[in-house]
Amino acid sequence: MEESAHRRGDKKVVAVVGGGLVGALNACFFAKRGFEVEVFETREDIRKAKVVKGRSINLALSHRGRQALKHVGMEDKIVSKGIPMNARMIHSLSGKQSPIPYGKKGQYILSVDRANLNKELLTEAETYPNTTLNFDHKLQDWRAETGLMTFARPDGSKTQTQADLIVGCDGAFSAVRKQFLRRSRFNYSQTYIPHGYMELTMPPRNGEFAMKPNYLHIWPRNTFMMIALPNLDKTFTCTLFMPFEEFEKITTGDEVIEFFQKYFPDAIPLIGAAALRRDYFRLPAQAMVSVKCSPYHIGDKCVLMGDAAHAVVPFYGQGMNAGFEDCIVFDEIMNQFNEDFSVVLPEYSRVRVPDDHAIADLAMYNYVEMRAHVNSKWFIFRKHVDNLLHLLMPKTIIPLYTMVTFTRTRYHVAVERWHWQDKVSFFLLLFNFPL
Amino acid sequence: MEESAHRRGDKKVVAVVGGGLVGALNACFFAKRGFEVEVFETREDIRKAKVVKGRSINLALSHRGRQALKHVGMEDKIVSKGIPMNARMIHSLSGKQSPIPYGKKGQYILSVDRANLNKELLTEAETYPNTTLNFDHKLQDWRAETGLMTFARPDGSKTQTQADLIVGCDGAFSAVRKQFLRRSRFNYSQTYIPHGYMELTMPPRNGEFAMKPNYLHIWPRNTFMMIALPNLDKTFTCTLFMPFEEFEKITTGDEVIEFFQKYFPDAIPLIGAAALRRDYFRLPAQAMVSVKCSPYHIGDKCVLMGDAAHAVVPFYGQGMNAGFEDCIVFDEIMNQFNEDFSVVLPEYSRVRVPDDHAIADLAMYNYVEMRAHVNSKWFIFRKHVDNLLHLLMPKTIIPLYTMVTFTRTRYHVAVERWHWQDKVSFFLLLFNFPL
Structure with missing residues (x-):
């Protein structure tokens, strides 16, 4: 075991656990304030990885997320690689398409590529001389009293590091949060919805988008639905949401086509029958969980942000935006209380918990609205x-x-x-x- | 490490993890069916222990609990050591006492001693030749695929045992349940209420009960309340429920008396001012948690019952009764499906989850009703x-x-x-x- 010192020189050390979207962005926020920032990520560096596993391919970036990116000077860069979606485009069973605008003229959300956004954020974090990215570091244990963390390395060895503040940005299945669960008076809930999701690709048609690109396409079918978001390479990522039992009922390529014929006939030629038959069975349907907890902090040593604090179901397009806004809210409270963690952390829990719980509830509400009422x-x-x-x-x-x-x-x-x-x-x- | 075989002879092995109330009773249920039963309890044998630590001193036994005890021939024995409570006795601020009956004439709940009940149940379980009680066995890990469990012993050594069925009756902070939390699509919530509780003893007066014994005494005071249950030794156990902040505000003996003078003046002479000043600071206020989860089983190998599946707040007096009823419900389903665990376990989850969630919600509802509306x-x-x-x-x-x-x-x-x-x-x- 090796051990790194904390408080290098007179700078306090902030350990950001998780190098995903919120972790990488948060590293920039803390680096900007002058902390010695160490990011620890379980996976290898996705910028070097051949296959990036994980979560959904594209995301809807909106105002809150953009404001956070702006704070670290990244808004324009990210927005330039996003595709504006001005309206929902509702596909009826007959194939009729009707737009419902998201807001006033000129208001739109952006379809952005998750992997690219994550890479850009990591690269940005690395531009700060006071930031170090540590990949292949899997958090095993940490102490709330001392800020001492133990990481497992791929070769089986262990490393220990101490920090003045541990920021848990390690997602819905947070390893940092496990320590919270062992403590008394920590409120926690995880709720899996009966629906799973599956991603399918709609290829370009004659070198162009197969459907109108500046829309979030929705096929609402009551108990289930499909949506499609445009990508820069002129494909659409289609996501099918359906109860797990329904997914399991379909076991052959013929049944896939039959199912699409019945509910999404207009999508068959666009995705392609052969691709549908094949891709439906590529991966099993994935689960979706809603996580709520409170408080978000332990003492003056640790705080949870992003999905680690509040994983939401994806039906309001706010998961990433809420996580990014966490960084701004924390930053505002840091200004307000002069970076005194012993005051900032409880205040952050007090201020942010009701908002995160509200968006978690809204996302759950939209889970019904999007597939049933939009119709x-x-x-x-x-x-x-x-x-x-x-x-x-x-x-x-x-x-x-x-x-x-x-x-x-x-x-x-x-x-x-x-x-x-x-x-x-x-x-x-x-x-x-x-x- | 030593290892014990499972399926001794042609008998299937059922491991009951937890030798508390529900675990000990469940051992009797499984032993009665002819299984080879192994009970594993973290603590030492409470029948030999000098100091029994743990949960509240007395409990309200009612119909569901009695039916479960009856099933294993223990009802009369336990009822004979309980004290019937026919009504609530409401203490107003002025000291006026008004009874509100629990039901019709002849309907009552019983104040029973937790430690004695637990001891009797353990002793009963031991009368079955096919049951073994293993104390000082702390569950460290178990495998859902094989039913292999690893226990830590007080001397630091480890033991492994395999079972055909693992029954997690290890309470609100269940070690068995930890494995459930690692699996996808397990719904879980733990909610701590803002109130804590503290137990105080009201001694006998001239060798008799200091208040009328056949009542559950209640001092409802809106944001907080006190209750008192009679014990066989003619004492009452008084339980004070109050928000943690309020508990913390009281820091001296004088403040305790001042507080009781203001809200429970009639209780001061009964508990005794000197005892009050002392006992208030003996132990900090204890937290209360409501735990809900679903499903209760993994495959055909493991099932949760009692507080491990559904810890409730104590305000409906149903925690133990619901746990005991779990044993009957499981037993009924075992009859229905010929002890085929692969069918019994999912059916148990399907049938029991909505009932346990309902009583958890009712207990939470009564948390408000008892202290605020009873008045x-x-x-x-x-x-x-x-x-x-x-x-x-x-x-x-x-x-x-x-x-x-x-x-x-x-x-x-x-x-x-x-x-x-x-x-x-x-x-x-x-x-x-x-x-």
Whole structure:
């Protein structure tokens, strides 16, 4: 075992556990403040890896995420490699496509490539001379009293390092969080939804996107649904969401085609029947979990951020955005309390827990809405009414989706306001407010 | 390491992890069916121990628990050492005492001594020749594929044993459950309530109970409350429930007396001022957790029961009763499916999860009701109305408390019925049904 010193010189050491999206971004935030930053990542360096395993291929970047990237000077670079999506594009069973805008004209979310974003963030973190990236370091254990961490290396050896602050950004199955679970009065829940997801690729058609690119395509089918996001290489990544039992019922290529024929007939020629028959069986459907916990800190030594603190189901497109916003919120509290961890950490838990719980609940709510209600005339009517009311009274009525996606309104405030607005707009409708 | 064989002769081996209340009772259930039963308990044999540490001193035994004890021929023995409590006895601030019966005449719950009950159950389990009790065995790890368990012994050595079925009855902080948490699609939540509890003893007065013995005494004080249960030695165990911050505010003996003077003046002479000043600081307030999870099984090898599956807050007096009923429900399903673990275990999860979740929610609901509403005239009026309606229409209106406490109505059915009855009795009140 080797041991590295903490507080190198007069700089405090911040260990960021996890070199995924939130970990890499957070490293930049802490490096910018002048801390000695050490990032520890279980996997090898994805920039050198041949096959990158893991989570979904593309993500929807919106305002909160962009603000965080802006803070470390990365917004333009990332946005330039994203594809704007101005509206949902609803595919009916008959193949009819109807757009529902996300917000006002000019408001859009961005389809970004997860792997590329992660690589760019790691490279950016490395530009800070006070940051070191340590790959192939799997956290085995850590002590809340001392900040001492033990990592396992691929050769079976162990390394120990001590830090003044441990920032757990190691995802939904966080190793850092395990220590929290052993302590009294830590509230925790993990909820798996009955649906799994499967990704399928829709190739380009004659060198162009096979469908209109500037949309998030949705095939809502009540108990299940498919969505598609555009990629820079002119493919779409289609994600099929369906209860695990339904996935398991389909066991042959013929059954795949039969299933798509019944529910997504317009997608068959676009994905290709042969590819469908093959790719459906490439990987089993993946599980989705919603994790909530509180508090996010232990003493003045450790704090959880990103999915480690609040994994959400993907139906509001806010998982990464919420994780990125964590970095800003923490940074704001660091300013407020002069980087005094003993005050900053409890304050961060106090401020951030209700917002993360709110977005977790909203994502769960949208899990039903996206596949079941998006279809209904009432939903479409309400979306139009909300957008119209927003146009007429831009400061009074702000659609929930707008608050969540295009502002930094605290998530829990957005939810409270939504409930209030819902009542108000009901009355406006009732009394025939001039629409 | 030594290793014990499984399937001794043609008997399947059932390992019960945990020799607490549910573990010891479950051992009797499995032994009765003819399995080779091995009980593994972390602590030493409490029948030989000088100081028994652990959970609260007394418990409320009611119908479900009694039915389970009856199944293994222990009901009379345990009931004879319990003290019947026919009603709640509400202590107002002025010291006035008002009884609210638990049910009809002759219906009562029993105050039983936890340590004695546990000892009796262990002794009963040992009467089966096919049962072995292994104390000082702390579960370290187990394999869901093989049923192989590794235990740590006090001398630092390790033992391995294999079983056909592992029954995790090892309480709210279950070591068996840790393995479940590592698996995908296991739903889990642990919620600590803001209240802690502290036990204080009210000694006998002139050789007799200091208050009327056949009652569960309650001092409801909105944000906090105290309860007292009678013991065979003519003491009462008083339990003070209060938010942790409030506990922490009281730091001197004078402040304890001042606090009791303000909220529980009638209890001071009964507990004794000197004892109060001393005992308040004997132990810190203890936390209370509500644990829910699902499913309760892994494959055909392991199942969770009792607090390991569903720790509840103590406000419905059903923690032990629900755990004991688990044993009956499992036993019934064993009959139904001829002890085929591969069918019995999933069926047990399917049947029991909704009931355990219902009682966990009810206990949480009562956490508010007991300390806040019990005080109100409306609550007392409703209790009387419910009891009266029950008398008039015994098959139509059954108070929730009666269904939970004096029947084996499935918990989730009791809750559904309660919601329905609530509407019905509201209308009966509204239309002046002849009361």
